[in-house]
Amino acid sequence: MSRRPLGKLRIIGGQWRSRIVDFVDGDGVRPTPDRVRQTLYDWLAPHIEGAEVLDLFAGSGALGLEALSRGAAFVSFCERGAEQAQAIREALKKLGAANAQVRQDEALALLARETKQYDLVLLDPPYASDLLPQALALLPPRLKAHNRVYLEWPRGKPPQLAAGWSLLREKQAGQVCFGLASWSAPATDPVLG
Template sequence: MSTKPSTRSTQAAPHVVRIIGGQWRRTRLPVADKPGLRPTPDRVRETLFNWLGQDLAGWHCVDAFSGTGALGLEAASRGADDVLLIEQDAALVAKLRQLKEQLKAEKVQVQRGDALAVLRGLPRASKDLVLLDPPFAADLFSSALAAAAPLVRAGGWVYLEAPSQADGAELEALGLTLHRHLKAGAVHAHLLQRAPA
């Protein structure tokens, strides 16, 4: 997940987030105390999945820059057929694999690697939803969108968290349109749709 200074007093990131809906509803996910790890807040995830719909049965999803896995595990909890969690940090990957076992999440795969490289290697038009929450300090937003856009089937979705609102011309060039947007603290959350066929 991404880097963002805390908007709360002196406390850094929360040490626990929870899955909002689906079969693992209320499951608590530990948040490692790592610089730059900024899990998507529960209320923002709740809004995202209200936008997408509660039932993701049959969906093929990728959670790039997984961090805690909160976004991807939320999709899996709501019935997605398969969810790929991509994370580079070895300790976070180990925790994601432990969570996968704990939840008996057979439709979840955890892959250690560079998210951009993994995205670029996946088949085109093979995903219904790509979740992007790159580290804010790394300024990977344009690269992540460019890697994700070709993966999404016509009418499919890309979710992006960024420190500023996405540029409309850049989205149009990638075949994406802004469907929904919200600002929560310093985070801009975007739900983008690939142009229908």
């Protein structure tokens, strides 16, 4: 099996299946591997059609592009790197995707001032950073009632999920663990209110 050249990514399912787009592979940006994306979108199959999606640490844009290809209504990409954000814009243009926006911004800053709510949030922060727990803490007000949140974390360092979070599925691929979570407001004790 031949490997794709660096800076190329293949969409693995949906209307753009097998299409190749470019991404900027600097600053440690690596697309989520094909087999992980396949598992994720198998899990999301009943939820992706018509979903409003936030790809928060977009990097190559692989996860958000896959969501669009599989029928998401809209994807908002957040990427702090200027070159990476521009590459995502160019990929969207190449694919003819008008139902997306790319915001060059810091993920946590965007979450803190965002007002829109999403059905699906894709959280794949830079490897071995402390951004995952910070993003999870800011995320609940940005989630619709029947939400799904994709998480990636280094092997042996699972995220500590606060009250209200449920880890629905999880799997490991090499040194990376990934899962699908959901958030709902913790029930309050009727006596204590």
